[in-house]
Structures are given as C-alpha cells and as structure tokens.
Amino acid sequence: MRFFTQIAAFAAAAATLVSANSMTFVNQDATTRHITFTPSAGHAAIKAITLKGNSQQKVTFPQGWIGNAFSTNEGSPIVPGMLAEVTFNGWNGLTYFDVSAIVNPNDHNGVKQMYPASLKQAKTKSVVSGCVVFPCNTAYYAPDDVQTVTTKETDLIVTVGNTKVGSRDLEEEEPTLVPRHFVLGKMSEE
DSSP states (O other), rough: OOOHHHHHHHHHHHHHHHTTTEEEEEOOOSOEEEEEEOOTTSSOOOEEEEEOTTTTEEEEOTTTTTEEEEEEEETSSOOOOEEEEETTTTTGGGEEEEESSSSSSOOOOEOOOOEGGGGOOOOOOOOOEOOOOSSSSSSBTTTTTEEEEEOOOEEEEEESSSOOOGGOOEEEOOOOOEOHHHHTOSOOOO
16 A cells, blocks of 8 residues: 555656746846746745846746746846736636736846747747847737737746847747636636
C-alpha cells in the first residue's frame, strides 16, 4: 500500500509540474528592471523580481491566478506602465493574456510583448499581444478594445525593454482576439 501511495504522490507532483503556470520575463537590453506583480482580488501575492540586463527569469503562478505584471527601470519609482495581464486556467481551461497600455501608454521601456513559450524561437508569432515598437494594433489602449489573446498553453514569454529590431523587420500574423467578457467566463456581454 505504501508503494502505491508513493507512486500516486509522484504522479500528482508530475502532473502539477507539467501544468504549472509561468511567465518567463526576457530583458531585451542592458537595463536592470524590477518586475512587480499585482494580483486580482482574492489571488495570491507574487514576490517582485529583479531582472538583470539581457537576461531572463521564469516566475510560476498558482492554479487559476489572475493579475498583471509591470516593469520599472532600476532606480525609477515603482509606477505601473505597460501591463502584462493574464488569467491562467480561465474559462474553458484557457490562458487569457494581453498587453495593456491603458494605465500608461507612454511607457516605451517596460513590457513589450506576450506570447506562448512554444513560439519563442518562431520568426512569425501567430499568438501575440503587445508591440516591439509602440504604438501598434495588438495592445489594449481603451477598456473596450478587443485585444485579449487566448492559448491552451500555460507558459508565457513576456518581453521587456528595447530590442534593436525595428517594427518593419518583423513578421507577425494577426492573432485571434476575444472581448473582455470571455476572460471573465461569460458567453455574452452584460
């Protein structure tokens, strides 16, 4: 019986690791940044991280976590700019995400893009929110914009900082977007 209990515990732990929610923050320039997390009401607090220049760091999140993250340059006040917004394990088991410029559309040094980790090496990102160079058509600028992207994946990449690649050098497909009420698990607007 003890052996069966150990096998069951191992299987449960392995399943948890496979389905872990995460965001890997990729700093695209030499500036050290602080990443601050803001959970939605009732969700766990996530400890802020320091992301050295030209580095990356993976952060894990609890099942069903909803909230956002923003980046500030080292030595700057911790004030929200572009937001990396996410709902893990949302309606229909999907991950909902977007880059929001609503709080501060003039933040051109913080969060840039979000996309599933499986697309990290892809030249063309078919599921992406945000911009390499702001402004662009794939970020939230007003509360009623339809800019939320969905994926079955639970591991996201969030780029911060500035890259030397210009917006004309990129190939991106238009992602399939969903309105905000889908993020909240509602089939129709209320």
